Amino acid sequence: MPELPEVEVVRRGLARWVTGRTVEAVEVVDRRSLRRHVAGVEDFRGNVTGARVTDVVRRGKFLWMTLQDPDAPRDVPHVALMAHLGMSGQLLIEEPEAPLEKHLKVRLRLSTAVDDEGAPLPADLRFVDQRIFGGMFVADLEPTADGAPGGRGDTDLPLIPHQAAHIARDPLDPSFSVESFHRRLRERRTGLKRALLDQGLISGIGNIYADEALWAARLHYARPTDTLRRPDTLRIVEAVTTVMTRALDAGGTSFDALYVNVNGASGYFARDLEAYGRAGQPCRRCAAKGRSTLIRREAFMNRSSSLCPYCQPRPRNARA
The missing domain is CATH 3.20.190.10 (MutM-like, N-terminal)
Incomplete structure (x- = not known):
């Protein structure tokens, strides 16, 4: 989608x-x-x-x-x-x-x-x-x-x-408030990725860009939202914004012919994905530092999450 x-x-x-x-x-x-x-x-x-x-x-x-x-x-x-x-x-x-x-x-x-x-x-x-x-x-x-x-x-x-009207603002919206998002995020008391997918809390983020942003921010998808400090929230918002901006510059992410822009052209951000769809392949960040960690795919909410187990360690108090 x-x-x-x-x-x-x-x-x-x-x-x-x-x-x-x-x-x-x-x-x-x-x-x-x-x-x-x-x-x-x-x-x-x-x-x-x-x-x-x-x-x-x-x-x-x-x-x-x-x-x-x-x-x-x-x-x-x-x-x-x-x-x-x-x-x-x-x-x-x-x-x-x-x-x-x-x-x-x-x-x-x-x-x-x-x-x-x-x-x-x-x-x-x-x-x-x-x-x-x-x-x-x-x-x-x-x-x-x-x-x-x-x-x-x-x-x-x-x-x-x-x-x-019930949809929350997204990070690319000029009227998006990080402070308001941080407050509501901590009140939600759930897992971080589950919160990112909640369109009433923050909109526009689906499975692909949630995985990419969490990898970029070095945060596990099951991190409890009520444990996030403002710097953590700022880091995930900046990661989401950066990932989406890069995807926009690439024309979006196309895995088949069903997504095209108004001229019928496909996007090519799929070439630059770091976590999503790369299960079993080396984490590029780890590889750059001489480690051989592989991206892992785990079950999550009737779908999956892709992450690096070294860069994104699972918290002891995980809340998926």
């Missing part, structure tokens, strides 16, 4: 190609991808057709485009078009005459626009989903609880879709 860096790569691509354009037509190829829009296909089409995209915003793994009614007197969005990528969802920018994808679900025709050099931009925004776990739906916007912008975007409007 795409994690925060992958969704942010998609957000940046959409922001570049879609912001400021009007949705001129909506084609629903497969109604199953609108199952989260409980009012039905015609209501979805009515909300989206003719609306102008004012921003593309992300909080954690939640992604949405703010839409403004063309008849509205103020330049304020009235609803959000949310896109849930699920396991295999893709948002692709295509030329209208380009061949239709096999698993195309929703097709939006955008108004004419040009890039900075005057070249015409592609006019199709296509939602493609092989496994149909993702989908699109329209959501109402409401004020954020803290008065800060709803998430990572190009505007500072303190609005967020109701369906994303």
Whole structure:
């Protein structure tokens, strides 16, 4: 499933190609991808057709485009078009005459626009989903609880879709508070990795980047959160931020053809993973110091954790 860096790569691509354009037509190829829009296909089409995209915003793994009614007197969005990528969802920018994808679900025709050099931009925004776990739906916007912008975007409007309001801010969000996170982390009294995966505590971190950040911070996944000092919390936040920033620079992590950016290109951060997926291979940090420690894969919450047993020793009071 795409994690925060992958969704942010998609957000940046959409922001570049879609912001400021009007949705001129909506084609629903497969109604199953609108199952989260409980009012039905015609209501979805009515909300989206003719609306102008004012921003593309992300909080954690939640992604949405703010839409403004063309008849509205103020330049304020009235609803959000949310896109849930699920396991295999893709948002692709295509030329209208380009061949239709096999698993195309929703097709939006955008108004004419040009890039900075005057070249015409592609006019199709296509939602493609092989496994149909993702989908699109329209959501109402409401004020954020803290008065800060709803998430990572190009505007500072303190609005967020109701369906994303319960999601915590992520470390790449300018409004993320390390102090607040540290306080809530210690109150949680659980294992560190379990806390990192809790989207109500800190968002956007999945299994891959949790393992990578814990390896970078030299912390075991079962470290009790109530034993963490501020320097420990700062170290894990910095590690998460660094790992995700590196992943963003590499275009995300692609293990197959299901994750691509809006141009259809894969990310290549998988080449730089230090722990995840490297069980049985040498820990590069240990190897650099002449040690022969192998990365270990351990069962964790019906999935697994990858770690270096030397760099990340298991605490005596482990709490997975």
